[in-house]
Amino acid sequence: MKTRKIGTLTVSEVGMGCMAFSHGYGQIPPEKYSIEAIQNAYRHGCTFFDTAEIYSPNLSGTGHNERIVGKALRDVRSDVVLATKLFLNVLNRGSVYDAVRRHLEASMERLQTDMVDLYYLHRTSFKRWQRPWDDSSTRA
Numbered sequence: 001m002k003t004r005k006i007g008t009l010t011v012s013e014v015g016m017g018c019m020a021f022s023h024g025y026g027q028i029p030p031e032k033y034s035i036e037a038i039q040n041a042y043r044h045g046c047t048f049f050d051t052a053e054i055y056s057p058n059l060s061g062t063g064h065n066e067r068i069v070g071k072a073l074r075d076v077r078s079d080v081v082l083a084t085k086l087f088l089n090v091l092n093r094g095s096v097y098d099a100v101r102r103h104l105e106a107s108m109e110r111l112q113t114d115m116v117d118l119y120y121l122h123r124t125s126f127k128r129w130q131r132p133w134d135d136s137s138t139r140a
Helices: 033-043 064-079 096-111
Strands: 005-008 009-012 049-050 080-087 117-125
Touching: 009 049, 009 080, 009 117, 033 064, 064 080
Parallel strands: 049 080, 080 117
Antiparallel strands: 005 009
């Protein structure tokens, strides 16, 4: 399969978004099927796999999809590029650095790896952030 660059990362031209193995498009397939599908994609040249900590049945938990991806790719981890996303809820308190680090360490554990190749913010919340200068009480 042809490859492309994402910054300094070399990835297969076709990547696999793994969300549907946990959420989003109808009935969630059995874990065995999901793992086989991911492994078959790898055997056919796919080296770029995308997941997120929030991908869980009905978005009701954390890490369901990362666990599946981790199980599927643990034996070929050094040959693939793993991307995952963190979900920061506006209710998180404390340091952003500490929150991101906690989320990243938990994702790496679920993915059964000591590093993530591409890590980015999925979204902050379903509610809009309140900025101090957007105080609606000052609007006419």
